[in-house]
Amino acid sequence: MSLPISDLLYPKNLKQAREVQRYIRERLILDDEPPLKDTFVFGVVDVSANMYSPYAYAACTVFEYPSLKMLDWYGYSGKYVFPYIPTYLVFREGPLLYELLKDIAGDLDLIIFDGQGIIHPLRVGIATHMGFIFDTKTIGFAKKLLYGNVVDGKVIDPEDGMVLGYEVKLGKRGGPVYISPGYRISPERAVEIIKSMADGYKIPKVIRSAHIYANKLRKEGGL
DNA sequence: GCGACAG
DNA sequence: ATCTTGTCGC
Numbered sequence: 001m002s003l004p005i006s007d008l009l010y011p012k013n014l015k016q017a018r019e020v021q022r023y024i025r026e027r028l029i030l031d032d033e034p035p036l037k038d039t040f041v042f043g044v045v046d047v048s049a050n051m052y053s054p055y056a057y058a059a060c061t062v063f064e065y066p067s068l069k070m071l072d073w074y075g076y077s078g079k080y081v082f083p084y085i086p087t088y089l090v091f092r093e094g095p096l097l098y099e100l101l102k103d104i105a106g107d108l109d110l111i112i113f114d115g116q117g118i119i120h121p122l123r124v125g126i127a128t129h130m131g132f133i134f135d136t137k138t139i140g141f142a143k144k145l146l147y148g149n150v151v152d153g154k155v156i157d158p159e160d161g162m163v164l165g166y167e168v169k170l171g172k173r174g175g176p177v178y179i180s181p182g183y184r185i186s187p188e189r190a191v192e193i194i195k196s197m198a199d200g201y202k203i204p205k206v207i208r209s210a211h212i213y214a215n216k217l218r219k220e221g222g223l
Numbered sequence: 224g225c226g227a228c229a230g
Numbered sequence: 231a232t233c234t235t236g237t238c239g240c
Binding site: 114120142145 | 227230
């Protein structure tokens with residue numbers, strides 16, 4: 001990464017935050033090179049927090065693909081240093097996720113985030129932003145749509161008609177989820193991988209796992 | 224100005 | 231995101 005972490009994750013104001021997002025947008029990589037092997041290791045991350053507590057708990061569960069067997073899990077807790085503002089989520093959770101992943105990202109072939117990839121007004125959702133920082137393949141898995149129009153299952157960018165991601169219904173239970181590439185992966189490959197993890201639930205257990213562990217940390221861990 | 228708005 | 235048990239339904 002050319003810019004230091006301090007600039008990529010700790011902007012002093014929203015203007016600087018936008019500048020960082022525009023910087024990353026100009027350097028997006030959305031192809032599948034190098035392609036993932038038949039068998040690879042991936043992580044799922046999520047952050048758990050209490051409404052009015054400044055402390056947050058992040059967890060990363062590690063799995064083997066395609067067996068989907070859990071290999072490990074890691075946790076990290078710290079204080080939020082940025083408020084939650086739509087389109088700026090990475091500046092709130094990113095610092096914690098960076099600390100959580102900095103020592104293990106190199107061992108992960110892919111990382112799945114709870115949030116958007118390029119389904120974002122500047123195409124730099126939290127999955128894309130973190131993928132750029134670690135130069136690792138990432139996928140954004142969101143429960144709600146943040147930006148774009150859904151046409152025949154495809155999330156389209158109203159600016160130029162580009163396919164940003166897909167609206168897919170996994171399991172006949174709940175509503176759809178929104179999948180988009182984060183970094184170094186294509187929209188189609190991202191959806192293909194997520195669909196291969198479907199197990200009948202709206203949120204595949206493999207993806208839910210990180211949320212479970214993050215919550216377990218918050219309830220049991222200190223702080 | 225108004226409405227929308229990941230976690 | 232979180233507060234929360236049981237309960238209605240496939």
